[in-house]
Amino acid sequence: MGNIQLLVDFGSTLTKVVAIDLKEEVIISRAQVPSTVDEDITVGLRNAIRKVRADVDLSSSEEGETLACSSAAGGLRMVAIGFVPDLTCEAANRAALNAGAKVIGCYSNEITQQEMAEIEEMLPDIILLAGGTDGGNRKVILHNASALANSRSLKAHIVVAGNKAAQDEAKAILAGMGKEVSLTKNVMPQIGTLDIDPCREVIRETFIRNIIQAKGIAKARTIVKDIIMPTPVAVLTAAQLLAEGYHEEKGWGELIVVDVGGATTDVHSIATGAPTKGGVVLTGLPEPYVKRTVEGDLGVRHNIHTLVEQAQKRGLLAGEDHEDIVAKFTRIEKLPENEEEVAFDEALAAAALHIATERHSGRIELVYGPTGEIPVQRGKDLTQVGTVIGTGGPVIFSRAPKRILEHALFDDSKAFSLRPKQAQFYVDNKYIMYAVGLLAKTNPNKAMSIAKKYITRL
Amino acid sequence: MEQPTIITGTVGMDAHVIGTKILSRVLRDEGFTVVELGILTPPEEFIKAAQETDAAAILISSLYGMAELDLKGFREKCAEAGIGDILLYLGGILGVGRHDFLEDEKKFKAMGFDRVYPPEVDLDIAIAELRKDLKKRGKL
Secondary structure: OOOEEEEEEEOOOEEEEEEEEOOOOEEEEEEEEEOOOOOOHHHHHHHHHHHHHHHOOOOHHHHOOOEEEEOOOOOOEEEEEOOOHHHHHHHHHHHHHHOOOEEEEEEOOOOOHHHHHHHHHHOOOEEEEOOOOOOOOOHHHHHHHHHHHOOOOOOOEEEEOOOHHHHHHHHHHHHHOOOOEEEOOOOOOOOOOOOOHHHHHHHHHHHHHHHHHHOOOHHHHHOOOEEEEEHHHHHHHHHHHHHHEEOOEEOOOOEEEEEEOOOOEEEEEEOOOOOOOOOOEEEOOOOOOEEEEEEOOOOOOOOHHHHHHHHHHOOOOOOOOOHHHHHHHOOOOOOOOOHHHHHHHHHHHHHHHHHHHHHHOOEEEEEEEOOEEEEEEEOOOOOOOOEEEEEOHHHHOOOOHHHHHHHHOOOHHHOOEOOOOOOEEEEOOOOOHHHHHHHHHHOHHHHHHHHHHHOEEO | OOOOEEEEEEEOOOOOOHHHHHHHHHHHHOOOEEEEOOOOEOHHHHHHHHHHHOOOEEEEEEOOOOHHHHOOOHHHHHHHOOOOOOEEEEEEOOOOOOOOHHHHHHHHHHOOOOEEEOOOOOHHHHHHHHHHHHHHOOOO
């Protein structure tokens, strides 16, 4: 066992490698190359490793210990199906997001033929089938199991995470028609209880065993030791490690990670979200301690038009007419070239972050009853969260990341939105969140120490 | 046969908790599976919980006098949700100011509630009636 650990992220556009000296706990090399999933994933990987070898004397056994995560070939594409929209359907959605998936569809009640056709066309990797509390409604989940079973073209792997009393029958229906099925615990076993960790593990295993094979990513196993998780899970794992710490390495406490990107803006909160004031009534489906939200309409390039529109509506973008600039920015690879463009780009990132954190955070509403004012909270109270970590190109490469990250904070004009009141800001300058998450699986101490070294305090 | 599931809670902007808590406790002691939604429960939430849990009955408490407003169209909403036949009980102070309970009872039964109770009801009686009604529907 050598001293050098390689950690790889097979991204949709770029394959990134970080080489860490485990003994000194430093990064000794980083490289990124275009991903080559379409032809042969190992081509890009070999290019990246070659670049690393220019800096580092890497033995073949060390190379063989490489760990990887992947979001290539569309990432982990999932459809979530439940019963009541606000209950098991939403629980399934949260479970899928928490498992690092790109949720491409979310269906409630008994799915129709039309909806089944839509699902077939989407070509999901995994379908998460929920519905009914344990011992509750069986009719809906069994109807949906039949619909999925009877779909000839459906190749997706199905994870059944609904009413325990119906799961054996659901499995029989699906397996009977040749569908691949896994069973796991109900994502919503009782009203008011969310249990998504067992489901996440099953999804991860399915990802490792089946999905990456189908996407041609598994071929990388000829070089790396293993691809052990979808990239978003690596980021979530890093976030959780940073929050909680490991043994002697103290964590930073409850935190939020914000990732502004070209296609989406994502928010991850590691926090219980319990009410921070007395007398508050919690309502709605409970939210997970590790919560991930992905805003597909808040990417600063892919959906620049909708983002600009939303930002203008909320008064987050100064000035009236941005048509000219927006036209230039619709080219995905476009980087800002002059002062005006830089300023606009930063304003976009700030707006995306502002809206994304508002959507992610819980809300408080004052209800007036005969006994007086009652605060009712829905979602997570993040007002006492003291740490915000920013990542993603638009944040990392901006001139003043702190100015952008401040948009994640509590806004007095929108006091209903339970965002952090004050926080210490950090930036993932070296793009290592994923690497920390991967390393955490084998070496949480070192992962923590490296994270603390390289995630820059602002 | 499995224990039937009963949904309880206080409806609307009402924060009265004692009645529904005692009711839920007694129901559990009597062997029922209880889903306790608590105070400030919107009418729709009773229905959603009943759907997911395949509940046999919804027992609603209301003590601030606004039940008629809160529960307008409730039985119809249940029907829309596919649980139009569910047992519906209502208990509490069901109007503002002086009220003739018998009038309240008539009003809410006309709205689709199966049984209506005043706040001083003996829970033993209510539960006996619940058992009777559930047996009649083959749920017990």
